[in-house]
Amino acid sequence: MIRVGILTASDKGSRGEREDRSGRLIEEAVQTIGGAMAAYKVVPDERDQIAAALREMTDDLGLDLIFTTGGTGFSPRDVTPEATLDVAERMVPGIAEAMRAESMKITPRAMLTRSVAAIRGRTLIVNLPGSPKAVQECLDIILPALPHGIEILKGEASECARR
Numbered sequence: 237m238i239r240v241g242i243l244t245a246s247d248k249g250s251r252g253e254r255e256d257r258s259g260r261l262i263e264e265a266v267q268t269i270g271g272a273m274a275a276y277k278v279v280p281d282e283r284d285q286i287a288a289a290l291r292e293m294t295d296d297l298g299l300d301l302i303f304t305t306g307g308t309g310f311s312p313r314d315v316t317p318e319a320t321l322d323v324a325e326r327m328v329p330g331i332a333e334a335m336r337a338e339s340m341k342i343t344p345r346a347m348l349t350r351s352v353a354a355i356r357g358r359t360l361i362v363n364l365p366g367s368p369k370a371v372q373e374c375l376d377i378i379l380p381a382l383p384h385g386i387e388i389l390k391g392e393a394s395e396c397a398r399r
């Protein structure tokens with residue numbers, strides 16, 4: 237079982253002005269790879285609050301995988317990638333590269349997400365864009381590859397199967 241944290245960075249969501257459909261979507265999608273939501277938080281687009289929530293989900297809760305949603309674009313308040321870099325120990329560029337490359341086949345605006353993926357301790361952190369449409373598209377692209385990486389992170393698999 238993969239223990240998943242969902243962190244929604246949204247000013248509107250944190251004020252209770254919008255239902256978090258993106259967070260709900262992530263919760264349902266991770267079940268297809270044996271994931272279960274173990275923590276959920278909505279924070280405003282504030283770098284310190286996002287980084288603090290990421291530290292809590294990694295260091296205190298020891299989750300396997302964290303998806304953030306929102307705050308990856310060009311608005312001055314979009315700081316989720318910067319907050320992720322604040323807590324990152326090792327980068328995983330291929331995940332964001334794959335999301336952008338495959339999403340570009342759907343919309344050229346996919347190049348506008350500044351999302352990053354990184355490892356802290358034994359936790360993989362992946363930024364997703366904010367809209368439910370973008371979240372679904374990005375998860376379709378990356379979810380199949382994640383369980384193997386998480387197994388290795390957890391020390392449950394040492395070799396890469398050639399697939």
Ligand SMILES: Nc1ncnc2c1ncn2[C@@H]1O[C@H](COP(=O)(O)OP(=O)(O)OP(=O)(O)O)[C@@H](O)[C@H]1O
Pocket residue numbers: 244245246247248249254255256257258259281305306307366367368
């Ligand atoms: N968590 C979410 N749940 C449902 N819809 C969302 C969510 N995040 C974004 N969206 C939708 O995607 C659109 C673009 O997202 P964007 O990140 O620009 O949000 P915003 O509403 O401008 O800002 P914020 O969510 O930070 O208050 C939004 O207008 C909204 O329709």
Ligand SMILES: Nc1nc2c(c(=O)[nH]1)N[C@H]1C(S)=C(S)[C@@H](COP(=O)(O)O)O[C@H]1N2
Pocket residue numbers: 305306307308309310314339342343345346347348349350364365366367369370371373374
């Ligand atoms: N697959 C996919 N990626 C996408 C999109 C999309 O519709 N589908 N929208 C893009 C748009 S319009 C923006 S502005 C950026 C940043 O989104 P965010 O600010 O909500 O994080 O994600 C991009 N990535």
